[in-house]
Amino acid sequence: EAQVTQNPRYLITVTGKKLTVTCSQNMNHEYMSWYRQDPGLGLRQIYYSMNVEVTDKGDVPEGYKVSRKEKRNFPLILESPSPNQTSLYFCASSRTGTNQPQHFGDGTRLSIL
Amino acid sequence: AQTVTQSQPEMSVQEAETVTLSCTYDTSESNYYLFWYKQPPSRQMILVIRQEAYKQQNATENRFSVNFQKAAKSFSLKISDSQLGDTAMYFCAFMRENTGNQFYFGTGTSLTVIP
Numbered sequence: 001e002a003q004v005t006q007n008p009r010y011l012i013t014v015t016g017k018k019l020t021v022t023c024s025q026n027m028n029h030e031y032m033s034w035y036r037q038d039p040g041l042g043l044r045q046i047y048y049s050m051n052v053e054v055t056d057k058g059d060v061p062e063g064y065k066v067s068r069k070e071k072r073n074f075p076l077i078l079e080s081p082s083p084n085q086t087s088l089y090f091c092a093s094s095r096t097g098t099n100q101p102q103h104f105g106d107g108t109r110l111s112i113l
Numbered sequence: 114a115q116t117v118t119q120s121q122p123e124m125s126v127q128e129a130e131t132v133t134l135s136c137t138y139d140t141s142e143s144n145y146y147l148f149w150y151k152q153p154p155s156r157q158m159i160l161v162i163r164q165e166a167y168k169q170q171n172a173t174e175n176r177f178s179v180n181f182q183k184a185a186k187s188f189s190l191k192i193s194d195s196q197l198g199d200t201a202m203y204f205c206a207f208m209r210e211n212t213g214n215q216f217y218f219g220t221g222t223s224l225t226v227i228p
Contacts, residue, residue, distance in 0.1 A: 033216075042218040042220040043218040045215065045216065088156065092216075101148060101160045101163060104157065
């Protein structure tokens with residue numbers, strides 16, 4: 001089954017404790033992206049990657065890191081999480097090229113205390 | 114920068130009735146792509162419908178159709194014969210051509226279908 005898998009689905013942690021949210025897709029998509037969803041703000045892009053070893057900042061990259069060492073994986077790293085990073089996070093992937101919709105993971109609810 | 118505006122934070126509709134969700138966007142591009150995504154309480158993001166700006170014909174997917182007005186930069190979603198399963202948050206999204214699939218989302222409209 002074609003899917004984007006995020007882990008964990010839920011996480012409660014404390015300020016400053018490094019965490020990683022994993023994202024994996026099995027569709028051989030070149031493009032992957034991370035979003036955060038906050039009430040009243042919709043989805044905002046954090047980082048994206050056009051292909052292996054190619055990453056770029058989205059609209060809200062501060063406080064986040066990503067890597068793309070393999071085509072299928074695109075982890076999101078919070079080196080020193082803060083309460084303002086409490087949010088719902090989505091990973092998405094797509095083929096590159098025009099008119100390609102993004103396929104989303106099921107989301108990760110992060111709470112930073 | 115591209116902006117996508119959904120001016121209706123919340124809407125409701127009676128079951129079996131028709132509802133229209135509005136979306137406007139701002140761009141100087143001549144070609145681009147527009148999408149509507151549905152997010153039910155399960156939080157999944159589900160593609161509902163897509164439209165290429167160079168196509169004049171409005172896209173249709175079963176009970177879902179769009180009214181695409183390029184000059185007005187408007188992209189509304191019409192849901193006919195509303196069903197309880199249509200209750201969800203709906204997001205409008207914009208993608209420029211040749212930008213590596215970078216999406217811009219609106220703030221969403223929460224739709225409730227009333228039995």
